[in-house]
Amino acid sequence: MTDDALLARTKDLVREETRVTTEIPHHLREIESRKLFCALGFSSPFEYAVKELGYSESAALLRIDSMRLLKELPHVEAQIQSLEGKSSRESDRALLALSPEPEKHRPESVRPVSSELSEVRFLASDELLKDLEKLKGLLAHKYPDMNFSDLISYLSKAALKDLDPAQRQVRDKCSPIASEVKPATRPDGVRQAIPAEVQRQVWQRDGSRCTFIHPETGRRCESRFRLQIDHIIPVKLKGSNDLSNLRILCREHNAWEAARVYGISKIRPFWVKRS
Numbered sequence: 001m002t003d004d005a006l007l008a009r010t011k012d013l014v015r016e017e018t019r020v021t022t023e024i025p026h027h028l029r030e031i032e033s034r035k036l037f038c039a040l041g042f043s044s045p046f047e048y049a050v051k052e053l054g055y056s057e058s059a060a061l062l063r064i065d066s067m068r069l070l071k072e073l074p075h076v077e078a079q080i081q082s083l084e085g086k087s088s089r090e091s092d093r094a095l096l097a098l099s100p101e102p103e104k105h106r107p108e109s110v111r112p113v114s115s116e117l118s119e120v121r122f123l124a125s126d127e128l129l130k131d132l133e134k135l136k137g138l139l140a141h142k143y144p145d146m147n148f149s150d151l152i153s154y155l156s157k158a159a160l161k162d163l164d165p166a167q168r169q170v171r172d173k174c175s176p177i178a179s180e181v182k183p184a185t186r187p188d189g190v191r192q193a194i195p196a197e198v199q200r201q202v203w204q205r206d207g208s209r210c211t212f213i214h215p216e217t218g219r220r221c222e223s224r225f226r227l228q229i230d231h232i233i234p235v236k237l238k239g240s241n242d243l244s245n246l247r248i249l250c251r252e253h254n255a256w257e258a259a260r261v262y263g264i265s266k267i268r269p270f271w272v273k274r275s
């Protein structure tokens with residue numbers, strides 16, 4: 001390759017790099033609106049970008065940021081077109097700079113720093129900081145050297161005792177035992193609530209985590225966010241409130257399963273944007 005050809009080729013490659021960089025957020029946006037990450041067993045486009053596409057967390061964040069910007073600020077689209085000819089790093093920066101409050105668009109992040117420790121990044125309001133300092137003060141007699149991490153760990157344990165369905169004590173001693181098969185609807189068609197003890201056992205058995213498994217890859221969804229108890233055979237199709245008919249799903253996979261069971265056409269208008 002001659003010097004001139006080398007220089008020209010490099011310029012072409014950089015132009016191509018920029019084109020690809022600005023096109024990827026559009027594709028991610030479409031993948032999000034079609035919920036394709038869900039079909040693959042991921043609970044978010046970010047998780048998909050890291051685990052399936054192989055981006056580093058920071059690279060994935062930047063692309064998801066850009067994707068959200070496109071969604072929230074449609075006028076950004078025209079400005080993105082003007083990024084042609086800039087290097088990919090410059091266009092990344094320019095994408096972020098288009099946001100009136102770039103910090104707001106940066107998702108909270110968790111970055112592993114050792115096999116057992118992670119650095120967590122999030123924005124705290126003045127009010128939250130004041131409350132945390134106040135709590136540190138109140139706990140100081142018992143835990144004089146508490147740092148933010150200790151405090152959040154203390155608060156999490158206290159909150160989980162109350163909120164984690166798998167840890168919740170059954171107050172009603174008369175609640176039916178789990179092995180008892182209970183129809184989810186009475187003969188007159190009225191829907192019956194899942195007994196508290198059965199609910200607790202579902203949460204415990206499924207480890208308070210989404211149980212969706214991708215049929216081909218065998219990958220289990222890792223989401224612990226917005227979990228719901230799902231009837232495997234739906235109540236409408238005479239599914240029971242029995243432990244074996246219940247499972248934990250995240251919101252995305254609950255919607256995904258509903259679409260599968262009832263046919264995608266019924267559900268589609270609510271959560272899939274038509275192209």
Ligand SMILES: [Zn+2]
Pocket residue numbers: 042043210211212221222223249250251252253
């Ligand atoms: Zn899930």
